[in-house]
Amino acid sequence: MGEAMEVLRARWSHLYKDRLPCLAKARDPVQKHWPVFLDHCFARIVLDNAVGRDSPWTEIVKAPAVKHMTNAQLEAATQLAEKIVAGEAVLTELNDRSLQLRGRKRKVESNEEHASPPKKKQHTTGTISAYFVPSSSSPPNGKPSVSDTAAVEPVARVERPDVQITMAAELQRIADSTLTPFRKQTLTLLCEIPPGRYSTYQAMSDHITKTSHKTCARAVGNAMRNNPFAPEVPCHRILAADGSLGGFGGHWGENGKFAQKKHDLLHGEGVRFDSQGRVKGPPFRDFR
Structure with a gap:
């Protein structure tokens, strides 16, 4: 119960x-x-x-x-x-x-x-009625790097207790699965990327290399291939380092079999692409 x-x-x-x-x-x-x-x-x-x-x-x-x-x-x-x-x-x-x-x-x-989306403001904590559990903190400020693989200045850690609340069921499913430890680690990190944000294979591999063991973007991509918990465990929020769509459902790029579905999922969460098919805004890197 x-x-x-x-x-x-x-x-x-x-x-x-x-x-x-x-x-x-x-x-x-x-x-x-x-x-x-x-x-x-x-x-x-x-x-x-x-x-x-x-x-x-x-x-x-x-x-x-x-x-x-x-x-x-x-x-x-x-x-x-x-x-x-x-x-x-x-x-x-x-x-x-x-x-x-x-x-x-x-x-x-x-x-x-009001009947139009509120303008984004800079907050150190989420804005929400006292009746409910607090929302996640706004992502840290900072200019995007020229390249996703370029060195970036370290940013302050943002605690997100709501990750454990809103993703509790998915995190438990990952933990109880028979997947390899590396796949579990990769899928668990996906649960930290909030809706409306995206990250990259390179950003995830950089974090794993820094905090756990050496790996690479290709290994991260392979670990997410055929994600058994999609879309609740959001592998669709991972894009290529150049801001293009990347892979989804075992297929790669804009011509991939499931490219439109990935676009639809991202669009529904507020992620936008420019006329060249490149995502707007910097990637999420605040993995714990």
């Missing part, structure tokens, strides 16, 4: 903190309109409709909700969130109902729920 509850909590956290905000920021057509973009806004909408029903969820469940919901409440919240992701529930209708429960109208919603 305890283990099943943790898996359910991890799934709920992933949906409202990662999946729904990524779809909203990408304006995924699964919803005709995305009235909100922030994680705690999605949590409000889902919990008011799945748990509160006739009153705001805060009158039913003690905060933080993820720790105090019953199994039935967690299941109801998770199922509704999954319906939103699948386009089987209309987000604007759910949002209107949530606001009505709270005696508010959409036109007077706070700036955090």
